[in-house]
Amino acid sequence: MADITISGGKKISGSIKLSGAKNSILPILAATVLISGKSIIHNCPELSDVEAAVKILEHLGAIVITEQSTITVDCSNLKKYDIPDSLMREMRSSIVFLGAIAARMGKASISSPGGCELGPRPIDLHLSALADLGLKIEEEYGILNCSCGNELIGTDIQLSFPSVGATENVILAGVTAKGITVIHGAAREPEISDLADFLNRAGANIQGAGSDIITIYGTSALHSTEHTVIPDRIEAATYLAATAVTGGKITVLGAIPAHLTPVMSVLKSAGCELSVKHNEVSLIAPVKLKRVPVIRTMPHPGFPTDAGSPLMAMLTIADGSSMFVENIFENRFRIVDELKRFGAKIYTNGRVAVIEGVKALSGATVECTDLRGGAALVIAALAANGVTKISKIHHLDRGYAKLTENLRSLGAEIERS
Ligand code: EPZ
Numbered sequence: 001m002a003d004i005t006i007s008g009g010k011k012i013s014g015s016i017k018l019s020g021a022k023n024s025i026l027p028i029l030a031a032t033v034l035i036s037g038k039s040i041i042h043n044c045p046e047l048s049d050v051e052a053a054v055k056i057l058e059h060l061g062a063i064v065i066t067e068q069s070t071i072t073v074d075c076s077n078l079k080k081y082d083i084p085d086s087l088m089r090e091m092r093s094s095i096v097f098l099g100a101i102a103a104r105m106g107k108a109s110i111s112s113p114g115g116c117e118l119g120p121r122p123i124d125l126h127l128s129a130l131a132d133l134g135l136k137i138e139e140e141y142g143i144l145n146c147s148c149g150n151e152l153i154g155t156d157i158q159l160s161f162p163s164v165g166a167t168e169n170v171i172l173a174g175v176t177a178k179g180i181t182v183i184h185g186a187a188r189e190p191e192i193s194d195l196a197d198f199l200n201r202a203g204a205n206i207q208g209a210g211s212d213i214i215t216i217y218g219t220s221a222l223h224s225t226e227h228t229v230i231p232d233r234i235e236a237a238t239y240l241a242a243t244a245v246t247g248g249k250i251t252v253l254g255a256i257p258a259h260l261t262p263v264m265s266v267l268k269s270a271g272c273e274l275s276v277k278h279n280e281v282s283l284i285a286p287v288k289l290k291r292v293p294v295i296r297t298m299p300h301p302g303f304p305t306d307a308g309s310p311l312m313a314m315l316t317i318a319d320g321s322s323m324f325v326e327n328i329f330e331n332r333f334r335i336v337d338e339l340k341r342f343g344a345k346i347y348t349n350g351r352v353a354v355i356e357g358v359k360a361l362s363g364a365t366v367e368c369t370d371l372r373g374g375a376a377l378v379i380a381a382l383a384a385n386g387v388t389k390i391s392k393i394h395h396l397d398r399g400y401a402k403l404t405e406n407l408r409s410l411g412a413e414i415e416r417s
Helices: 022-034 048-060 085-090 092-105 124-132 164-174 190-201 233-246 257-269 305-315 332-340 371-383 403-409
Strands: 004-007 013-017 038-042 063-067 070-074 107-111 136-140 143-147 156-158 180-184 205-207 213-217 225-228 249-253 273-277 280-284 294-296 321-325 345-349 352-356 365-367 387-391 413-416
Touching: 004 371, 013 403, 022 038, 022 048, 022 070, 022 092, 022 164, 022 190, 022 233, 048 063, 048 070, 048 085, 048 092, 085 092, 085 107, 092 107, 092 124, 092 143, 092 164, 124 136, 124 164, 164 180, 164 190, 164 213, 190 205, 190 225, 233 249, 233 257, 233 280, 233 305, 233 371, 257 273, 257 280, 257 305, 305 321, 305 332, 305 352, 305 371, 332 345, 332 365, 332 371, 371 387, 371 403, 403 413
Parallel strands: 013 249, 038 225, 156 180, 294 321, 365 387
Antiparallel strands: 004 387, 004 413, 038 070, 063 070, 107 143, 136 143, 180 213, 205 213, 249 280, 273 280, 321 352, 345 352
16 A cells, blocks of 8 residues: 655645646546537546446446547446446446436446445435436445436426535436426535536526536537646545645646635735636735634635645644534545544534644544545645654545645655655
């Protein structure tokens, strides 16, 4: 198992080019199942989650060619409609393939995605919405056997929570359904809009993506298309926090500033100087970070839960105490015990975490508990005096492409072994 070793205390300074958004490419790869033709997707990030999604497509019968950051998917001749348990367990967000496979093949068979490091990760909102569209779902021994005959029927869907995945599943099932599907209480994340843009280029008719009411006018068939994935806003937040905690300065190239508003607001509150251009965000760190009294994670356009752990790590050396209220995932604070090994003072109670700023962190031996928790450990290690060894870095490989190379180019003393 690979490890990362970091000798902390070096300023992070320079510029990096963002990769494509993990949480955009994954539903877009699922969406290619709907297209009986070629989908050429640019700006794809090199991530293990992307590899897992490609394995699912190839299992179904798609031909997938990856050339640097362009993935070409040909779903002209799909043969299967199931996702093997092993592939479902490799990536729980594979549930987003369900709507697309059922819509294309008339049936789907997947194992219930287990929980993950962030908690049980229920799929009740997905299943009830797909059932409203006419998908018959039977669960037997942990396998969901689904069928919809030759079509799904558009209808009004009310999501009791703006679930990103459930919104994506309904969009994928509704695109070729008969009639009109209206999602009320839809998720508004930028990745939803990117998915809709991809599908509309392929001939779909989706209106309102990015708002809480999305209307999908059923289309008989989709055609080949080409698309460029939006930049990864959580990757951007991670590098900005890494720079802030080491007292450096950075320009994040290829960013969409509008996707980073809530994160930039917290960074400004912490005393960082931020400037934006059309497709870049620059940050100059203060000599000493200021506390941020309360940060509440919320569905977009609120502060993103995925940026919580990286910014928590940043605030461990702020002047004073900060508080996080995590409103999305119950296990988001799993990483706290590992952060304490650096000498951080963090107190959690349920979904509330109080971070009491300390003068300095010390290098430690730690292990990743989840993707964004792993990012928090890297950020703490960059700030810490001394050497840190981070294990279980397969979590990081799920969501951060070229992490070691990028940080080294920014001045970090980092090795992957
Ligand atoms: C997506 O997960 C992202 N993953 C997550 O990013 C992100 O944290 C999350 O949205 C919130 O923004 C991908 O896009 C691949 P949800 P998703 O459905 O779709 C509850 C990362 O680090 N819920 O919006 O699974 C759920 O338990 C990952 O990049 C139900 O109760 O998130 C959670 O509390 C982590 N029933 C809340 O809703 C359901 O049927 C938000 O989940 C579905 C969800």
